[in-house]
Amino acid sequence: MxxxxxxxxxxxxxxxxxxxxxxxxxxxxxxxxxxxxxxxxAELQRxxxxxxxxxxxxxxxxxxxxxxRAIAGLTERRGSTGSDDFWSxxxxxxxxxxxxTPAQLEAIAAQLYSEMLAGGYTxxxxxxxxxxxxxxxxxxxxxxxxxxxxxAARRAGIGLxxxxxxxxxxxxxxxxxxxxxxxxxxxxxxxxRVVEGVNDSGAGGGLVNAGVALHSLRAVDVAALTDMAVLxxxxxxxxHIHIAEQVQEVNxxxxxxxxxxIEWLLEQAAIDAxxxxxxATHTTAAELQGVRDAGAAIVICPNTEANLxxxxxxxxxxxxxxxxWSIGSDxxxxxxxxxxxxLLEYSQRLSLRRRNVASHAxxxxxxAGALFDSALAGGExxxxxxxxxxxxxxxxxxxxxxxxxxALLGIPAASxxxxxxxxxxxxxxxxxxxxxxxxxxxxxxxxxxxxxxRAMKALWA
Numbered sequence: 001m002x003x004x005x006x007x008x009x010x011x012x013x014x015x016x017x018x019x020x021x022x023x024x025x026x027x028x029x030x031x032x033x034x035x036x037x038x039x040x041x042a043e044l045q046r047x048x049x050x051x052x053x054x055x056x057x058x059x060x061x062x063x064x065x066x067x068x069r070a071i072a073g074l075t076e077r078r079g080s081t082g083s084d085d086f087w088s089x090x091x092x093x094x095x096x097x098x099x100x101t102p103a104q105l106e107a108i109a110a111q112l113y114s115e116m117l118a119g120g121y122t123x124x125x126x127x128x129x130x131x132x133x134x135x136x137x138x139x140x141x142x143x144x145x146x147x148x149x150x151x152a153a154r155r156a157g158i159g160l161x162x163x164x165x166x167x168x169x170x171x172x173x174x175x176x177x178x179x180x181x182x183x184x185x186x187x188x189x190x191x192x193r194v195v196e197g198v199n200d201s202g203a204g205g206g207l208v209n210a211g212v213a214l215h216s217l218r219a220v221d222v223a224a225l226t227d228m229a230v231l232x233x234x235x236x237x238x239x240h241i242h243i244a245e246q247v248q249e250v251n252x253x254x255x256x257x258x259x260x261x262i263e264w265l266l267e268q269a270a271i272d273a274x275x276x277x278x279x280a281t282h283t284t285a286a287e288l289q290g291v292r293d294a295g296a297a298i299v300i301c302p303n304t305e306a307n308l309x310x311x312x313x314x315x316x317x318x319x320x321x322x323x324x325w326s327i328g329s330d331x332x333x334x335x336x337x338x339x340x341x342x343l344l345e346y347s348q349r350l351s352l353r354r355r356n357v358a359s360h361a362x363x364x365x366x367x368a369g370a371l372f373d374s375a376l377a378g379g380e381x382x383x384x385x386x387x388x389x390x391x392x393x394x395x396x397x398x399x400x401x402x403x404x405x406x407a408l409l410g411i412p413a414a415s416x417x418x419x420x421x422x423x424x425x426x427x428x429x430x431x432x433x434x435x436x437x438x439x440x441x442x443x444x445x446x447x448x449x450x451x452x453x454r455a456m457k458a459l460w461a
Contacts (some may be wrong), residue, residue, distance in 0.1 A: 031435030058122025058397035059377025063328025111151035111452035123159035134181025211238035326378030
């Protein structure tokens with residue numbers, strides 16, 4: 001990047017938790033912000049590219065299962081067994097997991113990632129466990145599926161943290177996997193080989209890194225969890241794990257170990273700031289304090305948690321402890337960041353029968369700002385990259401908001417973030433930039449949409 005293309009002038013930009021005016025943004029050749037100058041003098045403004053609307057930092061989508069985009073809208077009919085819950089949904093989800101080919105995964109992920117960009121995300125953490133072919137046999141190339149995701153991210157233009165996921169058993173104390181989980185089979189050594197292969201491939205064009213994930217406590221044994229934790233620490237990798245999402249999971253863990261899931265993890269694993277606990281829906285005050293004391297973060301997925309009937313995360317309990325959290329779209333029933341933040345706050349209001357829960361818990365006046373800035377900080381932890389806002393040294397990821405969006409008409413400048421989060425439908429984005437470069441695939445790329453449609457027809461015709 002050179003010349004005026006690396007220098008932008010924003011009429012308003014969300015900088016340091018507030019709106020700043022006439023902000024000169026300069027990105028370096030490395031895709032990071034070199035300088036951020038509010039109230040820039042007129043002479044500095046002249047050679048900058050003028051942006052057409054308010055500018056917000058890109059958010060990290062901290063939890064994604066890309067293949068599940070293929071079932072969004074297809075699991076909303078009553079089952080025939082009389083029971084309709086997370087576990088019955090999981091059986092339907094497996095029907096997709098056991099069909100998707102690498103080419104179909106690439107097409108589905110490219111569409112999903114372009115939709116994420118249109119929804120305000122500029123980076124995604126992909127929790128990936130489709131390791132084997134549809135018969136459950138390892139691919140000749142263990143990077144077959146991971147590189148399909150990398151190609152999809154490059155095609156859309158989004159940043160990617162790939163999280164190959166260890167999955168070894170069907171439940172607490174089980175000897176192995178169920179037949180319908182055969183695609184997920186993996187070992188700690190195999191996961192580390194994928195991490196090394198992705199990081200060494202150069203296929204991500206500088207926008208891809210890799211970490212590791214443990215599917216859940218029920219899916220890995222103690223020895224494997226310990227091995228993975230040690231290997232990840234030695235390599236400095238982010239670690240993600242599903243935990244305490246369902247009441248049954250908590251009860252099963254109690255029956256297996258005498259401990260609740262997070263309680264067990266805090267005692268058995270030396271978790272630290274590299275760890276990201278996904279969902280943590282069912283927690284105690286002591287567990288939340290333990291997570292905070294360890295410096296770990298929690299990934300909240302409000303729309304998926306609502307769709308699956310998981311429950312409601314204790315946001316005020318964690319925020320009052322100044323805990324670090326991010327958001328993810330998980331099963332992708334929505335791909336809009338502001339919708340996740342809105343539902344996160346509204347679920348608290350419904351549960352507690354109070355308003356402005358996040359701002360009261362966070363000790364600041366603006367609820368939308370409290371939510372947005374917390375998601376920014378937590379997203380940086382989830383990706384283990386400098387992607388947490390508009391500031392020198394962080395990646396130059398940002399979105400230009402369409403000020404003519406109905407949700408923003410007539411709104412005073414100081415309240416724009418409030419309207420972006422709490423006035424629906426969410427404000428449109430006019431442009432999105434990742435590492436200082438404009439992205440064109442904002443859910444409107446015809447070839448990406450056509451490939452996605454063909455993949456969906458092949459799966460569900």
